[in-house]
Structure formats: structure tokens, C-alpha cells
Amino acid sequence: MSRLIVVSNRVSMPSPDGSQGGLAVALQAALRESGGLWFGWSGREVEEFNGSVSFEESDGVRSAVVDLEPQDVEEYYNGFANRTLWPLFHYRIDIAKYNRSFGSGYERVNKRFAEPLHVMIEPEDTIWINDYHLIPMASLLREHGIKNKIGFFLHTPWPPTRLLVSLPHHERLVRSMFGYDVVGFQTGEWLESFRHYCENELGGTIDGDYITVDGQRLRAVVCPIGIDFKNFIDSSETDLAHQLAERMRVSLRQLTMIVGVDRLDYSKGLQERLVSFEHLLNAYPDLHRSVVLVQVAPPSRGEVEQYRHVREELNELAGRINGMFAEVDWTPIRYVNRGYRREELTALYRAARVGLVTPLRDGMNLVAKEYIAAQDPEDPGVLVLSRFAGAAAQMQDALLVNPYAPEEVAEAIQTALKMPLAERKARFQTLREGVEKEDVHWWREKFVNMIEETETIR
Numbered sequence: 039m040s041r042l043i044v045v046s047n048r049v050s051m052p053s054p055d056g057s058q059g060g061l062a063v064a065l066q067a068a069l070r071e072s073g074g075l076w077f078g079w080s081g082r083e084v085e086e087f088n089g090s091v092s093f094e095e096s097d098g099v100r101s102a103v104v105d106l107e108p109q110d111v112e113e114y115y116n117g118f119a120n121r122t123l124w125p126l127f128h129y130r131i132d133i134a135k136y137n138r139s140f141g142s143g144y145e146r147v148n149k150r151f152a153e154p155l156h157v158m159i160e161p162e163d164t165i166w167i168n169d170y171h172l173i174p175m176a177s178l179l180r181e182h183g184i185k186n187k188i189g190f191f192l193h194t195p196w197p198p199t200r201l202l203v204s205l206p207h208h209e210r211l212v213r214s215m216f217g218y219d220v221v222g223f224q225t226g227e228w229l230e231s232f233r234h235y236c237e238n239e240l241g242g243t244i245d246g247d248y249i250t251v252d253g254q255r256l257r258a259v260v261c262p263i264g265i266d267f268k269n270f271i272d273s274s275e276t277d278l279a280h281q282l283a284e285r286m287r288v289s290l291r292q293l294t295m296i297v298g299v300d301r302l303d304y305s306k307g308l309q310e311r312l313v314s315f316e317h318l319l320n321a322y323p324d325l326h327r328s329v330v331l332v333q334v335a336p337p338s339r340g341e342v343e344q345y346r347h348v349r350e351e352l353n354e355l356a357g358r359i360n361g362m363f364a365e366v367d368w369t370p371i372r373y374v375n376r377g378y379r380r381e382e383l384t385a386l387y388r389a390a391r392v393g394l395v396t397p398l399r400d401g402m403n404l405v406a407k408e409y410i411a412a413q414d415p416e417d418p419g420v421l422v423l424s425r426f427a428g429a430a431a432q433m434q435d436a437l438l439v440n441p442y443a444p445e446e447v448a449e450a451i452q453t454a455l456k457m458p459l460a461e462r463k464a465r466f467q468t469l470r471e472g473v474e475k476e477d478v479h480w481w482r483e484k485f486v487n488m489i490e491e492t493e494t495i496r
């Protein structure tokens with residue numbers, strides 16, 4: 039087996055509160071198993087970039103990281119990645135911002151990564167680039183003479199062509215992807231959009247998995263990410279998990295819990311979710327003093343204004359709904375603005391009769407899979423899942439909802455709350471089999487095999 043070099047913007051450094059994004063959790067698990075090297079940003083800012091690479095080893099994973107300057111972080115991460123591409127890739131062209139400095143910062147940082155990276159690559163290495171922060175990486179490595187197989191996996195959705203064309207220089211960005219041998223997407227829907235763009239905007243031709251544009255060919259595939267199922271189950275057996283389970287048991291008493299766990303991001307549909315819960319309380323007064331929504335929402339990307347707005351709106355909304363329905367001995371929404379460790383999340387998920395996962399658009403959504411993995415097989419909860427999450431393609435036995443329709447979501451929650459044990463078990467069984475089988479190791483093996491077996495024409 040050749041050495042694997044994984045590249046992503048963020049190299050997993052657990053945050054002080056112990057929480058981590060889904061991508062970091064998944065790649066860490068993949069690398070722990072295969073050895074190899076993880077390359078990316080250290081997460082640190084330095085006044086002047088001196089080109090040095092720091093090597094670290096943590097939890098069985100070797101990493102090589104570089105620092106960035108404040109201007110890099112502003113233009114590349116907060117700018118082009120999270121003000122331009124993230125909203126666009128989540129179909130939100132209404133809030134996508136572009137200015138030239140973002141584009142040039144994005145190119146500069148990609149070059150900064152490519153410089154030390156190309157020197158580390160040995161002829162037999164397989165290279166795996168991740169996500170929208172690093173789209174041009176393969177073409178930059180090719181400019182340095184790298185001939186190795188290179189795969190790219192996009193963790194977010196790929197937008198429909200009619201939205202993507204609103205991005206200045208969209209052609210240049212997508213053409214740069216033809217430096218890859220394999221490009222992977224979470225679902226068939228995103229893959230279809232990519233193929234459509236290549237055919238219609240770049241004059242590409244399609245032959246099976248292969249897309250050719252101006253003599254350059256790549257293989258475009260679907261390969262949905264999973265969770266580290268076994269490790270997740272093990273986390274539920276730790277002291278931390280047992281302690282929180284006990285705290286929840288005491289604090290819930292007779293209350294039935296509904297849980298949401300999301301980075302505080304407008305794509306997660308948090309405002310719509312709280313409004314749906316408000317509809318539920320209006321429609322079913324008998325639920326007053328008997329249900330509680332626990333919404334965990336650790337702040338994310340706080341330098342970007344849309345993220346600050348969504349935080350303000352949620353504070354306001356949670357306060358208004360609680361103010362309207364609360365009683366001296368009952369608060370309907372427990373809105374928590376901090377992150378929890380995975381061990382603790384297992385306890386929260388298991389304590390909840392309903393897992394509420396209602397993003398407006400999401401590449402995958404690993405929380406949906408974690409919720410299922412954490413359930414008690416003898417008395418499982420019910421997953422209410424947005425049809426617009428990538429996870430919906432694999433999790434058809436969840437109660438699928440349109441997150442923009444609060445009445446529909448409220449009805450689905452009510453159905454979940456009332457669902458007989460036999461139906462809960464039947465749905466859970468199928469969902470759990472899928473989550474266990476198509477886990478993060480399955481995902482890594484499948485994607486790396488595809489990179490390695492794909493015939494290159496370089």
C-alpha cells in the first residue's frame with residue numbers, strides 16, 4: 039500500500055472545549071488506520087510567514103502544518119472560503135460575497151500550501167485533498183511537476199450550474215479541478231450538478247464516470263462519508279458519557295427530550311427549527327411541560343458577519359419562544375452556546391426520544407449518523423431528518439422533512455413522539471445497519487481505492 043498524504047484546511051486540533059467538526063473527526067480516524075501524513079493549516083496566525091513547516095504527532099496521527107498571516111486568514115478562510123464559496127455551495131447566493139482580495143488571498147494561500155507540500159511528496163504517494171478551501175491544489179502541484187495520483191473530496195454540496203455561474207471566474211476554478219484524477223462527492227445530486235456544469239459550461243464530454251474537458255480527464259464519483267462507528271460506541275462507555283447521562287436523567291425527570299446538535303451556521307436551519315418547535319407547542323398544548331428541546335450550538339466562524347447575525351437571531355428567537363411558553367417549572371428550549379465532547383454527545387443523543395437534524399442544505403451531516411449510533415436498540419429514538427442533508431440519501435428510514443415548512447416539521451416531531459416501539463425499532467434497525475456498514479473506514483477505503491485504481495493519462 040502506498041503512503042497516504044491527506045491535505046485539508048484544518049488539521050485536527052481538538053478545540054479547548056473538546057468539540058471538533060465532522061471532517062476533522064473523519065480524517066483523523068482514517069489516518070489513524072492507514073498511517074501517512076496529514077498536511078494543512080496549523081490554525082495559528084503569525085505576523086510574518088517564514089515558510090516553515092512544523093511536524094507534530096498526536097493520537098497516532100502524524101501531521102505537518104504551516105502558519106498563516108492575519109491577511110491570509112481574512113482573505114482565504116473568512117473571505118473566499120467562508121464568505122464566497124460556503125454560501126454559494128449551500129445555494130445561498132443571496133448572501134455570498136466576493137471581492138478581488140478574497141480571490142487573490144485564496145490563490146496565495148493555496149500556493150503557500152503547495153510550496154512545502156510538493157517537496158514532501160514521494161513518487162509512490164497517494165494524495166488526497168479535501169474540501170472547498172483547496173480546490174486548485176492539484177493544478178498547483180502539477181505545476182511543480184507532481185505526477186502522483188491525486189484525489190479531491192468535496193464535503194459540501196456542489197451547487198446547480200445556474201447558481202455557480204454567479205461566481206466571478208467560475209470557469210477558472212472548475213477547470214483547475216482537472217488536475218485531479220478523481221473527484222468525490224457525498225451524493226448523486228451533487229455529482230449530477232458537477233457533470234451538468236462540465237458539460238454545459240466547459241463543453242466537456244462524459245463517458246461513464248469519466249469527464250473530459252479540452253483533453254484533460256477526471257473520474258467523478260459518489261462516496262458518502264460515514265462516522266467512526268466503533269469508536270463512537272466505545273465513547274458511550276466512558277466516565278464522561280456516564281456522568282452526563284446521569285446529569286440528564288436527573289434534570290429531565292419526566293420530560294421527553296428532543297435534541298439538536300449543530301455548529302452555529304445558517305446552513306443548519308436553526309432559526310427554522312426553533313420556529314417549527316414553536317409550531318409544535320402551539321399545535322399540541324398537551325406537550326407543554328412534557329417536552330424539552332435541547333439545542334447544542336457551538337459558535338463557528340465568528341469573524342464572518344452572517345455567523346454573528348445568525349447568533350443574534352437565535353438568541354432573540356430562543357428568548358422569545360421561551361418567554362412565550364415557559365412556566366416557573368418548565369423551560370421549553372435549552373439553548374446551549376458551547377461545544378461538547380464526543381463522549382458527552384453520545385449521552386445527549388441517547389437521552390433524546392427525537393433527533394432533530396434539519397439543515398437547509400448540508401453536504402452530509404454526521405450528527406444524523408451519530409444520533410442513530412447512540413440509540414438503545416431496545417428503546418430507540420426517532421430521527422427527523424431534512425431531505426436536503428446529504429445524509430438523507432442513505433437514511434431513507436428517518437422521518438424525512440422539508441425544513442422550510444414548519445408545520446411539516448412539527449407534524450413529524452409529533453409523529454416521532456407518538457411512534458410505537460415496534461416501528462421505532464424497525465426504522466432504527468435499518469438505519470443502524472447502514473451507519474455501521476458504511477462507516478468512516480468504508481469511506482476511506484472506497485475513496486482511496488478509487489484514487490489508486492483510476493487510470494491516469496498524465
Ligand SMILES: O=P(O)(O)OC[C@H]1O[C@H](O[C@H]2O[C@H](CO)[C@@H](O)[C@H](O)[C@H]2O)[C@H](O)[C@@H](O)[C@@H]1O
Pocket residue numbers: 048059060061062064169193194263338339400401402403404
Ligand atoms: O473547519 P470549520 O470552518 O470550523 O468547519 C467545520 C467543517 O465544516 C464543514 O463540514 C462538512 O464536512 C462534514 C464531513 O464530511 C459533512 O458532514 C458536513 O455536511 C459538511 O458541512 C466543512 O466542509 C469542513 O471543511 C469543515 O472542517
Ligand SMILES: O=c1ccn([C@@H]2O[C@H](COP(=O)(O)OP(=O)(O)O)[C@@H](O)[C@H]2O)c(=O)[nH]1
Pocket residue numbers: 056057058059060061063299300301334336376377378379380383402403404405406408
Ligand atoms: O458540541 C459539539 C458539536 C458538534 N460536534 C461534532 O461536530 C461534527 C459535526 O459534523 P457534521 O457533519 O454534522 O457538520 P459540520 O459541522 O461538519 O458541518 C459531529 O461529528 C459532531 O459530533 C462536537 O464534537 N461537539
